[in-house]
Amino acid sequence: MRSRFFRLLFNFSKPTRLRPSTFWATPRPSPHNPPLKSMVIPFFSALFGSSTSANAKNNMTSYPDERTPEEWRAVLSPEQFRILREKGTEAPTTGAYDKHYPSAGTYACAGCGTPLYTAQQKFSSGCGWPAYFDSIPGAVVRHEDRTLGMLRTEIVCANCGGHLGHVFKGEGFPTPTNERHCVNSVSLTFKEGQKEGEDGKGVADKPDDAGKA
């Protein structure tokens, strides 16, 4: 059993296949098998080691827009600063875009203006915050968030790192992704506009009365 397991490991960890019967016929240390230990250990650490590199990637903290807190304070309202730059949360059902369902347009980062979500990606979740089943590709970055004694996935603007909210999976909403991007309205600015790939046809249902909650 054990040798079968190791043979499996060996075959996976070695690009060119040796004849296992020849190799495993000499179980005692010999000039043929010293490399075994050095091959298996890195393989095990790849399997069971810490995910340091993945975490480093996910917890990226530098972004193309590198404004300082002072620079952000100068352009954001105190509430925008609290939520975008200090990872705050707006009270549920109070946000300008909670019940905002235009037929076209985009929701951009309220900090740097990068388009993050389309009107078509928004859905009604009943959770009290704007909900999107997906983002514009590459616009949003995910981080592990262990605050408040739970493990959640924070989402931030990929351009400025501004805090948007959290993403939740597997809740069973009838959307293409089974994910819910739960976003603070304060982190967003709605821009009327055409649907992606169309010309000037789309008009928001209620021009301008969002944003004044």
Ligand SMILES: [Zn+2]
């Ligand atoms: Zn941004």
